[in-house]
Amino acid sequence: MIDIQHVTKRYKDVTAVDDVNFTIRQGEIFGIIGYSGAGKSTLLRCLNLLERPTEGKILIDGKDLTSLSDKEVRKERQKIGMIFQHFHLVSSKTVFDNVAFSLKAAGKTKEEIQKRVPELLEMVGLSDRSRHYPAQLSGGQKQRVGIARALANDPKVLLCDEATSALDPTTTKSILQLLKKINENLGITVVLITHEMEVVQDVCHRVAVMENGKVVELGEVYDIFAAPKTALAKQFVRTVHSLELPERLLAGRKGPIVQITFQGESAEEAVISETLKQFNVSANILHGQISYIQDRPLGTLIIEMIGSNADVQQSIDYITKRTNQLEVLAGVA
Numbered sequence: 168m169i170d171i172q173h174v175t176k177r178y179k180d181v182t183a184v185d186d187v188n189f190t191i192r193q194g195e196i197f198g199i200i201g202y203s204g205a206g207k208s209t210l211l212r213c214l215n216l217l218e219r220p221t222e223g224k225i226l227i228d229g230k231d232l233t234s235l236s237d238k239e240v241r242k243e244r245q246k247i248g249m250i251f252q253h254f255h256l257v258s259s260k261t262v263f264d265n266v267a268f269s270l271k272a273a274g275k276t277k278e279e280i281q282k283r284v285p286e287l288l289e290m291v292g293l294s295d296r297s298r299h300y301p302a303q304l305s306g307g308q309k310q311r312v313g314i315a316r317a318l319a320n321d322p323k324v325l326l327c328d329e330a331t332s333a334l335d336p337t338t339t340k341s342i343l344q345l346l347k348k349i350n351e352n353l354g355i356t357v358v359l360i361t362h363e364m365e366v367v368q369d370v371c372h373r374v375a376v377m378e379n380g381k382v383v384e385l386g387e388v389y390d391i392f393a394a395p396k397t398a399l400a401k402q403f404v405r406t407v408h409s410l411e412l413p414e415r416l417l418a419g420r421k422g423p424i425v426q427i428t429f430q431g432e433s434a435e436e437a438v439i440s441e442t443l444k445q446f447n448v449s450a451n452i453l454h455g456q457i458s459y460i461q462d463r464p465l466g467t468l469i470i471e472m473i474g475s476n477a478d479v480q481q482s483i484d485y486i487t488k489r490t491n492q493l494e495v496l497a498g499v500a
């Protein structure tokens with residue numbers, strides 16, 4: 168649906184986006200994650216040509232935006248809503264007028280605006296705030312106004328530029344739920360950039376990990392959580408699924424310490440107890456958790472395995488076969 172074809176954006180000697188090439192599918196919530204300066208904002212702004220790529224093409228539904236004149240781009244941009252970290256509301260206008268603004272800009276009649284704005288406010292749960300000014304709203308409510316304004320002209324795509332970064336964790340969850348609802352109910356493709364892996368875990372279907380202007384890893388969110396390939400993706404996964412063990416525990420171990428990741432159904436199987444029954448080893452459970460990503464369980468367990476070298480090795484081989492991933496964190500003492 169959104170084809171990003173070899174897009175590069177340079178500012179003098181800085182290459183903010185470096186030959187990025189991937190496709191965002193119709194109806195998905197696509198996350199772009201990276202640390203500050205990775206090029207996320209620049210890439211997002213290239214998607215609606217707020218920034219013109221220095222090289223490469225952006226195609227939306229097969230239409231090459233980069234080949235259009237500025238006037239034509241402004242028209243196309245009405246089909247692409249955008250929300251921002253700091254909301255960008257007009258402080259002198261009421262909630263109603265902030266939302267009406269987009270409709271006026273698109274040439275809608277007064278009657279159409281009077282009908283449409285209440286529908287939009289209802290959708291974002293702000294029907295009772297229509298006559299308030301932005302200064303009278305909480306951060307979460309301001310972002311809801313931003314979302315209503317972005318949806319005013321029935322866009323096919325919603326771009327979210329760090330939309331929850333200025334919000335507290337509870338408000339972040341509620342805004343993410345709203346984005347999810349909009350995606351599911353209206354079928355709008357959502358592209359969001361963030362530096363928080365938790366946001367990706369909560370709502371995204373797929374994610375691209377960016378570093379130095381490049382996409383270093385891209386895939387289904389579940390797969391990246393289950394088996395991140397690059398050091399950067401591993402770092403981001405660890406920010407959510409942190410299973411750090413105290414040094415003291417590692418120093419006093421009697422056998423190897425292994426981390427096992429269970430994917431899908433195997434998370435609910437008793438692989439460990441079966442292993443202990445079959446082989447002459449005992450296991451010391453040090454840490455464990457099960458997360459649900461897109462309603463699929465992903466389990467992580469850290470155990471110390473105690474027994475003869477041969478038995479321990481056989482158990483490790485058995486568990487590796489039964490689960491998708493086993494990593495030895497510390498070898499034999």
Ligand SMILES: Nc1ncnc2c1ncn2[C@@H]1O[C@H](COP(=O)(O)OP(=O)(O)OP(=O)(O)O)[C@@H](O)[C@H]1O
Nearest residue numbers: 178181182183201202203204205206207208209210
């Ligand atoms: N208008 C500009 N002029 C010059 N350099 C820019 C401009 N916009 C961005 N850059 C540079 O491009 C690089 C990528 O910036 P960008 O804002 O896209 O990163 P980001 O991943 O979104 O970071 P953040 O999360 O801090 O916004 C940075 O080195 C930045 O300084």
